[in-house]
Amino acid sequence: MSAIIMDGRAVAKAWKEKLAEQVAQKKRMGVTPHLAVVLVGENPASQVYVRNKENACHKAGIRSTVIRLDETCAQEELENVVRALNADDSVHGILVQLPLPGHLDEARVLALINPDKDVDGFHAMNSGRLMNGQPRFVPCTPLGVMKLLEAYDIPVEGKHAVVIGRSNIVGKPMAMLLLAQNATVTICHSRTQNLDEITRQADILVAAVGKPGFVKPSMVKPGAVVIDVGINRVDGKIVGDVAPEAAEVAGFLTPVPGGVGQMTIAMLLANTLEAAQ
């Protein structure tokens, strides 16, 4: 058996086209959705992500502004930038590109973003709302996964979903979204025992670990839906958290690149438009 490869690029393209129409409509009403991205330092991966976000905004007709701060910038300087963006009525969405250099307090910066402009959905107010079943801004990557499942008509209700990873950015919100769709959810992490036994029970397996090829074919239930969130650089190539051979066992599999990453950007555009509504 060979898995159906879930084409995140195609699904994201359809989303972006639909969003571009909605942005054009918004502009006709006199409002141009505007995303401000704060980038601190020279992290090469962050630079690529920010450039991709800028390009995607541009193509969708969304205005984007990138504020670049020096690697050595002080906490106060960064916080003042966020305060100024909070106060700027022309800015609808604010995104602080992570990770920040080690000397900066990430949690404090994220807590400062106006929750109504928090298009990444990382503010405690927005994660709390997701937890309470009243979501507003949902983190883009797990939201993108849900939209990808929807696009492939993959039922979630009653299924056993196993999420490997418990970060605030991916693992936890992913689990909450699957739970909200009535999956039975298991969250695994680095201290989980007998991980293979658990993953082999998954109808839907989400890997958000950050380790290349971590999910081996032997960890996958035949016919399972396997979602690879991982983005790892190996010898200059981008690879996921799932070994490619898992395609021989899985029923559906997202490729890396061309899977979840594409959906993440589309959902950022969706959240920015939502913030402008």
Ligand code: NDP
């Ligand atoms: P984190 O490093 O924050 O979290 C990784 C998680 O994996 C942790 O919960 C950790 O457990 C768990 N883990 C690590 N080792 C093991 C192990 N041996 N067994 C089981 N669990 C383990 O990463 P992120 O959640 O931020 O990102 C995960 C991956 O997704 C990365 O590759 C990242 O680049 C990618 N990513 C992709 C995006 C996209 O658009 N496609 C967007 C965001 C991230 P513990 O908590 O116990 O340490």
